[in-house]
Each structure stands twice: as C-alpha cells, then as structure tokens.
Amino acid sequence: MAQNMAKKIERDRNKVVEAVPLLPVRDVVIFPYMVVPLLVGRLKSVNALEEAMLHDRLILICTQKDPKVEEPVPEDISGIGTLSEILQLLKLPDGTAKILVEGLRRMRVKGYLPSDRFFRVGVEDVAGGVGRTPELEALMRAVQEQFEKYVNINPRIPPEILGTLIGVDEPGRFADIIVGHLPVKLQDRQKLLEAVNPKERLETLFGVLKSELEILSLEDKIQKKVLTKIGKVQKDYYLNEQLKAIQEELGEKGESNDVEVLRKQIKEAKMPQDIEEKALKELERLKQLFPLSPETAVIRNYLDWLAGLPWSKETEDKIDIDKAEKILEEDHYGLKKVKERILEYLAVRKLVDRMKGPILCFVGPPGTGKTSVGKSIARSLGRKFIRVSLGGIRDEAEIRGHRRTYVGALPGRIIQSIRKAQSKNPVFVFDEIDKLGVDFRGDPSSALLEALDPEQNNSFSDNYLEVPFDLSKVMFITTANTLFPVPAALRDRLEVIEFPGYTDEEKLHIAQRFLIPKELEAHGLNKDNLEMSKPALLRIIHEYTKEAGVRNLEREIANICRKAAKNIARKDERSLKLRIAESNVPKYLGPVRFERSKKEQKKDIGVVTGLAWTEAGGDILLAEAVVIPGKGQLLLTGQMGEVMQESAKAALSYIRSRTGMLGVKKDFYKKYDIHIHVPMGAIPKDGPSAGITLATAMVSALTKKPVSPDIAMTGEITLRGRVLPVGGIKEKVLAAHRAEIKTIIMSSENKKDLEDVPKNIMKQIKFRFVKNMDDVMKIAGL
Ligand code: ADP
Numbered sequence: 001m002a003q004n005m006a007k008k009i010e011r012d013r014n015k016v017v018e019a020v021p022l023l024p025v026r027d028v029v030i031f032p033y034m035v036v037p038l039l040v041g042r043l044k045s046v047n048a049l050e051e052a053m054l055h056d057r058l059i060l061i062c063t064q065k066d067p068k069v070e071e072p073v074p075e076d077i078s079g080i081g082t083l084s085e086i087l088q089l090l091k092l093p094d095g096t097a098k099i100l101v102e103g104l105r106r107m108r109v110k111g112y113l114p115s116d117r118f119f120r121v122g123v124e125d126v127a128g129g130v131g132r133t134p135e136l137e138a139l140m141r142a143v144q145e146q147f148e149k150y151v152n153i154n155p156r157i158p159p160e161i162l163g164t165l166i167g168v169d170e171p172g173r174f175a176d177i178i179v180g181h182l183p184v185k186l187q188d189r190q191k192l193l194e195a196v197n198p199k200e201r202l203e204t205l206f207g208v209l210k211s212e213l214e215i216l217s218l219e220d221k222i223q224k225k226v227l228t229k230i231g232k233v234q235k236d237y238y239l240n241e242q243l244k245a246i247q248e249e250l251g252e253k254g255e256s257n258d259v260e261v262l263r264k265q266i267k268e269a270k271m272p273q274d275i276e277e278k279a280l281k282e283l284e285r286l287k288q289l290f291p292l293s294p295e296t297a298v299i300r301n302y303l304d305w306l307a308g309l310p311w312s313k314e315t316e317d318k319i320d321i322d323k324a325e326k327i328l329e330e331d332h333y334g335l336k337k338v339k340e341r342i343l344e345y346l347a348v349r350k351l352v353d354r355m356k357g358p359i360l361c362f363v364g365p366p367g368t369g370k371t372s373v374g375k376s377i378a379r380s381l382g383r384k385f386i387r388v389s390l391g392g393i394r395d396e397a398e399i400r401g402h403r404r405t406y407v408g409a410l411p412g413r414i415i416q417s418i419r420k421a422q423s424k425n426p427v428f429v430f431d432e433i434d435k436l437g438v439d440f441r442g443d444p445s446s447a448l449l450e451a452l453d454p455e456q457n458n459s460f461s462d463n464y465l466e467v468p469f470d471l472s473k474v475m476f477i478t479t480a481n482t483l484f485p486v487p488a489a490l491r492d493r494l495e496v497i498e499f500p501g502y503t504d505e506e507k508l509h510i511a512q513r514f515l516i517p518k519e520l521e522a523h524g525l526n527k528d529n530l531e532m533s534k535p536a537l538l539r540i541i542h543e544y545t546k547e548a549g550v551r552n553l554e555r556e557i558a559n560i561c562r563k564a565a566k567n568i569a570r571k572d573e574r575s576l577k578l579r580i581a582e583s584n585v586p587k588y589l590g591p592v593r594f595e596r597s598k599k600e601q602k603k604d605i606g607v608v609t610g611l612a613w614t615e616a617g618g619d620i621l622l623a624e625a626v627v628i629p630g631k632g633q634l635l636l637t638g639q640m641g642e643v644m645q646e647s648a649k650a651a652l653s654y655i656r657s658r659t660g661m662l663g664v665k666k667d668f669y670k671k672y673d674i675h676i677h678v679p680m681g682a683i684p685k686d687g688p689s690a691g692i693t694l695a696t697a698m699v700s701a702l703t704k705k706p707v708s709p710d711i712a713m714t715g716e717i718t719l720r721g722r723v724l725p726v727g728g729i730k731e732k733v734l735a736a737h738r739a740e741i742k743t744i745i746m747s748s749e750n751k752k753d754l755e756d757v758p759k760n761i762m763k764q765i766k767f768r769f770v771k772n773m774d775d776v777m778k779i780a781g782l
Contacts, residue, residue: 017058017107017123018123018124019113019123020052020083020121021048021049021059021118022059022060022062022120022121023048024045024076024077025062025063027067027186028063028186029063030063030081030082030084030101031082031179031192032103032105032106032176034082034180036101037099037100038099038101039097039098044117045118046097047118048118048119049089051118051120059084060081060082060084060109060121061084061101061103063077063078065078074119078190078193079108079109080106080107080109080193081106081109081193082103083106085102085104086099086100087100107126108123109121109122110122126196136198139202139206140171140174142206143174143175146206146213147165147178150182150209150213153216153217161181170198171198171199171202175198175201176201178209179192179205184208188208191204192204192205239290240288244288259286262304262307266280266283268307269309269311270311271309271312275467278467279306285299286300302404305411305419306465309419309469313423314424314425315426317382317383317425318381320380321346321350324377327376327379328377328380330376331379331514333510334502334510335373337497341497349475360476360497361433361478361495362477362480363479363481363496363497364481365499365617366549366616367549367550367554368500368501368502368549369499369549371387371431373499374387374427374429374479375427375429377427378427383427383475384427385421386421386426386427386429387428388414388429388430388431390430390432390433390435390444391431392437393436393444396443398412399412399413399451400412402463403464411465412447412464414451414460415462418471418474424470425473425475426475427474427477428474428475428476429478430452430477433448433479433480434480434481434482434486436448436486445487445489449489452476452490454472457474458471458472500548500731501549501731502550503734503758504538506758508534508538510550511537511557516530516532518554519561520561523561525564525568529564529576531579532580533581536585540553540557542594542596543585543593544556544589544593545593547616548616549617560588560589563578564578596738599709599710599712599740600622603706605701606625606626606700607622607697607706607707608707608713609621609622609693610622610689610690610693610694610714611714611735611736612690612735613731613732617734618728618731618734620712620736620739620741621685621690622678622680623690623694623696624679625675625677625694625697625698627668627672627673627674627702628672628674628675629673630671631670631673632671634648634652634673635675635676636676636677637677638678638679638680639678639685640685641686641687642686644686647688647694647716651691651695651698654717654719654720654721655698657719658721662703663782664699668702674698674701676694676697676698688716688717691723692717692723693714694717695717696777696782699777699782705782707781708781711741711743711780712741712743713745713746713776713780714729714732714745714746715776716747721774722772723746723770723771723772723776724749725749729746729756730753737764742765742766743766743767743768744765745768745770745776745779745780746767746769747771750769751767751769754767
C-alpha cells in the first residue's frame with residue numbers, strides 16, 4: 001500500500017495539472033517534499049478537500065498574506081503555492097478535518113475559476129532550472145556548510161537530518177529540504193517559496209542561515225557567560241592541579257621563586273617555633289593558590305609581615321652610667337632633676353636584668369624636651385629609637401591592627417614601628433598619651449595598657465598578626481602635657497618625671513648652645529653666617545613666643561636662618577653674615593606677637609594678682625571685684641570654668657562667716673551684689689588655685705582697701721579659710737618673675753615645689769607661706 005502510494009506520488013509530481021481546488025492556509029508555508037499535518041476548519045476549505053478527494057487528491061496549498069483574515073478573497077492569497085497530495089484525511093465530528101499532505105511542486109495561480117463552494121484555480125508550473133552549474137555547486141556547498149554548523153549548535157535539530165541531504169543533487173530540491181527544518185519567519189518562507197530560480201533560492205537561504213547562526217551563537221555566548229561563574233572555580237582548580245603536577249615533576253627546584261624567597265625569609269627571621277610552623281603552613285596554602293587570586297596577595301602580605309618582624313634581632317645594651325650622663329648632658333641643657341631620675345632608672349635597669357618596673361612618663365608642656373630626652377636615652381643605651389604619637393587616635397585598631405579579613409588590613413602602629421626599627425628592644429616613645437580618645441571603635445588605651453604592662457607584654461597580640469609578639473624587652477617611655485585626662489588604670493603604671501618648663505635664662509642658653517647650631521646646620525649655614533645678640537634672643541623669647549618649652553623659639557630661629565640662607569643664595573656670597581640686634585627683630589619676624597604680661601602699675605581697690613598655670617606654661621592673672629547695690633548675688637564673668645566658679649562661691653561663704661574679723665559689714669549681702677571678673681579671655685581659666693585670689697579681691701572691694709600690685713598669690717580656699725597647696729608652682733613663679741612681681745603668697749605645703757626654681761629667681765622674689773586666709777589678709781594688708 002505504502003509502495004503504491006509512493007509510486008502515485010512520483011507520478012503526481014510530474015502530472016500535468018491545469019486546474020485544482022485551492023486550500024488557503026494561515027500560518028504555514030508548504031514546500032515541495034514536505035510532509036505536514038494540517039487542521040482544516042473553514043467551510044470553503046473543507047469543501048475544497050472533499051473536491052480533491054473525489055478526484056486525484058491533488059490540491060494547491062497557498063498561504064494567506066495576512067493570517068488574521070477570516071474569509072479571504074483571491075487578493076488575500078499568495079499567487080504561488082505548492083501543489084500537494086492529500087495523504088490522509090480524517091473528518092472530525094464538528095465538521096472540521098485533519099489532513100496529512102505532502103508537497104509536490106511549486107505552481108503559480110493563473111486565475112480563479114468560477115466556483116461557489118470552494119476556490120478553484122487555474123495553475124501553471126513555474127520553471128526553475130534544474131541543471132547544476134559550478135556556481136550553483138559552490139552555493140550548495142556553502143549552504144551545506146552553514147547548515148551543518150547550524151545543526152551542530154542547535155540542540156533542537158536532530159543531526160540525522162544531515163543524512164537526508166546525501167545524494168540530493170538537484171539544487172532546488174536541496175534548498176527546499178533544508179528550509180523545511182529551519183525556524184524561519186512566515187514572510188521569509190513565502191519569499192523562499194517564491195524564489196523560483198534555484199540560485200536565488202539558495203542565496204536567500206544562505207542569508208537566512210547566516211543570520212540564524214549569528215543569533216544562535218549569541219544565545220550560546222550569553223549562556224556561557226552565565227556558566228563561567230561556576231566554571232571559573234572549576235577552571236582554577238583544574239589549573240592548580242596542573243600546576244601542582246608540574247611542580248611535582250620538576251621537584252623542589254621548580255617551585256616558584258617568590259615562594260622560595262619567602263620560605264628563606266621565614267627561616268631567617270628565627271621566629272618562635274610554633275609561629276614558624278604557622279607561617280610555613282600559610283606558605284603551603286599560598287603555593288596551592290592560583291597566583292593571581294586576591295587571596296594570594298593577602299597571604300603573601302601577611303607572610304611578608306611575619307617574616308619582616310625582628311623576632312630575634314636586638315641591639316646589645318651598653319649601660320654605662322657615666323657615658324649615659326655624658327650623652328644626656330651633651331644633648332640637653334638644664335633638666336637637672338630629670339637627668340638624675342633617668343640615670344637612677346638606668347642604673348637599676350643595669351642591675352636587674354629584666355625589670356618589670358613602672359613605665360617612665362615625661363609630663364610637661366610642649367617643647368620642653370620630652371621626646372628629645374627619649375632620643376638621648378636610646379643613644380646612650382645604643383638602642384634603636386621609635387616614636388609614635390597617640391594624639392587623636394580613637395580607634396583601637398590603630399594600635400592593635402585590623403583583622404586580616406579586612407580589605408587592606410595592616411598591623412597596628414606598635415607592630416609597624418617595631419618592624420621599622422628592626423629590633424625587638426628599641427626605646428619606644430608613646431607621645432601625648434593624654435590625647436588618646438575613646439569612642440565606639442573601641443578603647444585604644446586598653447590596647448596600650450596591654451603593650452605597656454610588663455606582666456603581659458611578652459605576648460602582645462596584634463589583630464593582624466594573630467600570633468603573639470614579645471614586647472617585654474622594649475623600653476617604653478610615655479609623654480603627656482598633663483596627667484589629668486589619662487585613664488586611671490594607665491596612670492597607675494606610670495613613673496612620672498616632670499618637665500617643668502624653662503626660665504628665660506634657660507631658654508637663652510638652650511637657644512645659644514643647641515637650637516642655633518642645630519638650625520644653622522639644618523639650613524646649610526655655619527656660625528659665621530649668623531650673629532644673634534643676647535638682647536635680640538631675649539626679645540624673641542618675650543615678644544614672639546609665649547610658651548614653657550622652646551618649640552616656638554626653635555621655629556623662630558629657623559625662620560631667621562631661612563632669611564640668612566636666602567640672602568646668601570641671592571648674593572651668592574658664602575661669607576655673608578646676618579646680624580640680628582634687638583631693634584631689628586621685627587624686620588625679620590614681623591610685628592611683635594605678644595605683649596608681656598606685666599604687673600599692674602598702681603594699687604586699685606578690688607584688684608588682686610593671681611597666678612595661673614596653662615599647658616603652655618605659667619602666667620599672671622588679674623581678679624577684679626566690685627560691689628554694687630543688689631540682693632546678695634554673686635556675678636562671675638571672664639569665662640571661668642566650673643571649678644573656678646565653685647571656689648568663688650566658697651570664698652564668698654568664707655567671707656560671710658568671718659565678717660567681724662575681716663572688718664566687713666555683717667549684712668553686706670542683703671544690700672549688695674558682688675561682681676567678679678577675670679579679664680584676658682585668651683587664657684582658659686579653671687581649677688581651684690585662684691580661690692585665695694578671688695577671696696582677697698572680694699574683701700578688698702568690700703573693705704575698700706587696695707592690695708599692692710607687687711603681690712601675687714595662688715592657693716585653694718576651703719570654707720573654713722584654710723589655704724591648700726596647688727600645682728604648677730615652678731611655671732607660676734617663672735611667670736611672676738617675668739611680670740616683675742616682688743612677693744608671692746602660697747600654701748606652706750607648696751614650699752617643697754620651689755626646689756625646681758632657679759636660685760637667682762628665688763633670690764629676687766619674696767615667698768610668703770601661709771596656712772589660712774587670715775595670714776593672706778595680713779600679708780595683703782587688709
Ligand atoms: P616635647 O617632646 O617636650 O614636646 P621636644 O623634645 O620635641 O619637646 O623638644 C622640642 C625641641 O626643643 C627639640 O628640638 C629639642 O631638642 C629642643 N630642646 C628642648 N629642651 C631642650 C634642652 N633642655 N636642651 C636642648 N634642647 C632642648
């Protein structure tokens with residue numbers, strides 16, 4: 001039966017046909033050699049099928065130009081279609097039919113014949129060449145190649161299709177078979193059907209195939225991109241395995257050079273054994289990793305740090321007390337007490353090998369030589385010197401480091417500095433421990449404590465290193481301007497050595513012996529290039545600086561050296577000499593910057609001179625009191641701090657309890673207000689030490705008796721009128737001396753603090769030591 005059918009089809013393929021029923025279809029284009037099932041629903045179409053079945057089963061299938069048209073007229077139907085044979089027809093109960101058709105050949109509609117029940121058309125064959133020219137041959141090959149590619153990357157097309165092309169040597173047929181398997185758009189299909197000339201058809205097909213291929217490969221690319229993410233891990237693994245295999249093949253020598261260098265460095269660093277083991281383990285990990293991966297960089301960096309630390313490098317201590325003394329003298333003028341304390345400290349260190357003593361803390365105003373004494377200590381011990389400023393550090397990680405997992409993590413400043421020094425026993429100065437901050441990022445002082453504590457600093461842990469480092473051989477020195485803000489836990493461990501600030505005389509010596517030579521050298525000058533007279537230096541000290549130390553003085557001297565250097569460079573004469581006399585200081589340094597604090601010239605009621613301590617040294621301060629009609633209020637102005645305001649109140653209460661003895665009217669507070677003002681807004685005024693000054697000013701105002709401006713005083717007052725000792729005595733005395741004060745009143749408990757004051761100043765000032773306010777009143781003449 002099948003054989004019969006095949007024979008019939010072969011006959012029909014070539015049968016001369018002149019008129020056939022027409023089946024318009026909507027969304028397919030039937031090609032010759034194509035076998036397709038179709039569902040036919042429209043009445044006219046079903047009629048056409050019936051008509052065909054009655055005769056020779058032949059029907060022309062043409063595609064509608066617009067598939068949406070429900071009732072097509074001849075104009076809606078393409079003029080070229082495929083003569084097809086109905087292989088099967090199945091009528092469904094709803095009147096529609098299912099058919100299986102096979103395309104036979106292309107035909108053109110010559111014209112529509114009269115018929116009501118269905119379309120009937122006159123047809124003619126379209127002529128297409130069948131011969132094979134070399135050109136067609138080439139085209140066929142090109143199309144075949146493209147099609148093969150297409151089948152290869154399109155998983156939806158079974159590769160067996162390629163087999164059906166074998167032996168097809170008629171170009172037109174060749175093209176039609178391929179078209180049958182391509183997902184081509186309807187219009188393009190129709191175009192391919194209408195391409196009657198095989199050459200034209202093959203060309204169009206080539207174009208369609210090409211663009212299909214492009215789309216497919218793009219899809220492929222996108223898919224691959226999605227897959228690469230997963231793929232990379234596999235690829236890395238694969239490459240690493242290969243790398244390992246290669247390394248094994250080559251033996252140890254083949255290891256990458258970097259790893260070898262690191263291994264050598266780790267061995268040479270002579271770390272404690274367990275740490276070396278850890279380092280070597282990390283090195284193994286490094287070897288396994290893909291060289292360009294980010295993790296490689298992290299591990300390499302880490303190993304670099306481990307290997308770079310001076311695990312067993314240290315300088316040999318040469319504690320020779322005489323030599324140390326010589327060096328300290330060589331580098332610093334004055335500071336007698338400081339030097340003595342340091343020598344004692346060194347002596348003990350020499351006797352006790354590993355001293356778990358307190359940490360030295362140098363306390364004093366800026367520029368008093370704290371850091372540079374630290375440097376001298378390092379020099380006298382033959383140790384390396386490191387300085388880390390803690391000013392403004394709020395983040396614990398700055399001291400203790402960030403964990404390795406952070407991007408760009410580093411060890412903290414302690415470990416960084418130790419590495420830089422390349423010695424595990426340097427002299428390590430922590431500057432400005434009083435400026436250490438605390439906030440949400442942790443408490444840096446706790447990290448500092450751990451580093452400083454001799455009980456635990458033999459295994460200091462840095463977050464980055466993860467392994468302990470021994471800091472026990474480091475000689476720590478801390479510095480601070482005042483101890484007040486230092487956390488108590490830290491303060492307890494410190495052995496305080498005070499740097500009290502210099503007198504004018506001392507500053508002059510320091511300038512002449514140290515600062516000027518140092519600055520001359522730094523500016524490439526020699527001592528014949530600059531001459532500074534003593535009065536000129538004193539003028540700079542008084543009118544251009546206002547400090548306890550010599551930092552600004554050093555800066556001004558540098559300023560002058562720059563001018564001298566400029567002169568020499570401009571005139572190109574090495575031997576030029578710049579002479580600075582007292583009168584021409586402003587020419588080089590500009591207008592005078594500070595008026596000297598001078599004592600009051602005349603006696604005034606309610607005005608009393610006090611002494612203040614600031615971070616920059618001492619100064620005199622005036623307390624003014626006036627009595628005005630009112631209701632016993634105490635007005636305080638001049639930016640007094642809280643403690644100072646409280647001592648003013650205490651002073652007032654003391655006066656009220658002692659009216660009789662002081663000669664003040666008992667009920668003064670009922671009728672009067674007292675206003676106290678402390679002028680000179682630039683100096684921060686706080687602390688209890690102005691207590692007796694405020695009390696004296698009030699009594700002077702109330703009794704209308706003036707106090708001599710030659711007298712200055714400092715001391716805390718209690719409600720019962722006792723005078724308590726206060727701090728900063730040396731600075732205060734120096735300030736009083738500068739202001740030409742003749743008498744200073746202070747608590748008898750402050751007597752011991754005068755030891756630091758230079759002898760010549762002690763001689764010029766009369767000191768009056770008191771126990772209570774009554775004594776003060778007597779001395780003040782109230
Ligand atoms: P600090 O650390 O107390 O703020 P520095 O140690 O930085 O002060 O000192 C500032 C400058 O003054 C340095 O150049 C230092 O050498 C110099 N200096 C301070 N005191 C003396 C001194 N007694 N003798 C010589 N130079 C000094």
